[in-house]
Amino acid sequence: MSLQFEPIQIERQREYYEFLDDCPEKTSDCTFINLWGWKDVYGLEWAWTPELVWIRQTRPVEKYWAPVGNWQRVDWAKTLRLHFSGSVSFGRVPEMLLKIWQQTPGLDCDTQMARGHWDYLYSVTDLVELKGNRYHKKRNLLKQFSRGYDYQYTPLTVDNIHQTIKMQESWCTWRDCASQAALDSENQAISKVLGNWRKFQRLTGGAIMVEKEMVAYTVAEKLSADKLVIHFEKGNHAFKGVYQAINQMFLQNAGQGFAIVNREQDLDSEGLRKAKLSYNPVGFLKKFDVTCHC
Numbered sequence: 502m503s504l505q506f507e508p509i510q511i512e513r514q515r516e517y518y519e520f521l522d523d524c525p526e527k528t529s530d531c532t533f534i535n536l537w538g539w540k541d542v543y544g545l546e547w548a549w550t551p552e553l554v555w556i557r558q559t560r561p562v563e564k565y566w567a568p569v570g571n572w573q574r575v576d577w578a579k580t581l582r583l584h585f586s587g588s589v590s591f592g593r594v595p596e597m598l599l600k601i602w603q604q605t606p607g608l609d610c611d612t613q614m615a616r617g618h619w620d621y622l623y624s625v626t627d628l629v630e631l632k633g634n635r636y637h638k639k640r641n642l643l644k645q646f647s648r649g650y651d652y653q654y655t656p657l658t659v660d661n662i663h664q665t666i667k668m669q670e671s672w673c674t675w676r677d678c679a680s681q682a683a684l685d686s687e688n689q690a691i692s693k694v695l696g697n698w699r700k701f702q703r704l705t706g707g708a709i710m711v712e713k714e715m716v717a718y719t720v721a722e723k724l725s726a727d728k729l730v731i732h733f734e735k736g737n738h739a740f741k742g743v744y745q746a747i748n749q750m751f752l753q754n755a756g757q758g759f760a761i762v763n764r765e766q767d768l769d770s771e772g773l774r775k776a777k778l779s780y781n782p783v784g785f786l787k788k789f790d791v792t793c794h795c
């Protein structure tokens with residue numbers, strides 16, 4: 502029985518969160534904000550069954566993402582044979598789901614590590630306190646920002662989201678997003694999310710103002726009771742230490758009650774990987790490309 506895919510709709514986010522909350526391992530990919538924000542870039546669609554929400558990417562190539570729901574209640578050999586014939590390929594498969602598939606009798610899967618899609622996990626306490634020699638450079642840059650500018654931290658709300666949109670437009674002009682496919686795609690996703698801010702249920706964020714000008718912002722989403730995921734973070738490089746400032750100040754103000762912050766992937770970018778490692782992750786949410794033979 503073929504799956505009936507349909508466009509991802511903002512009206513079904515509450516229903517989707519019920520499946521996501523039931524999922525034993527939640528990646529940054531499967532959050533509602535990520536799916537809805539990037540749906541036009543990747544041609545993302547979903548299909549609903551009683552046990553799972555299936556995610557399909559149609560651009561630039563067709564590929565399935567890890568389905569969302571309570572994986573431990575699914576008869577995987579039966580379910581995959583019901584919906585697919587021959588072989589089916591999945592991307593961004595969390596390690597926990599891969600182990601379930603590997604332990605399923607009658608299911609044969611080939612796997613390949615997807616290092617560029619691993620989520621970086623950090624201690625909220627570590628990134629707020631920045632203690633020890635390993636954070637020495639971060640602390641210095643944060644101090645330079647704090648002492649060098651008359652700043653104010655503020656939560657993102659419907660009242661200042663227009664300033665966030667304006668800052669994103671300025672950031673893209675400075676970085677020439679239009680000439681870089683990756684930045685242009687990201688800008689499309691950011692613009693969609695910011696432009697529909699009031700419609701989302703679990704979205705949060707913060708910004709830093711200097712003399713009434715927004716110089717940095719963060720957009721995040723509650724992932725679980727103790728985890729938060731950072732989706733977007735931008736700063737004006739003219740202000741030294743601005744990225745260290747928004748990173749620390751957002752978690753100090755909005756990270757209370759959360760133990761872990763997920764700062765998404767590095768997408769095999771050497772510069773991004775170096776930057777993410779410099780914040781000393783406490784772990785990774787490993788993901789794999791998997792082809793199962795039904």
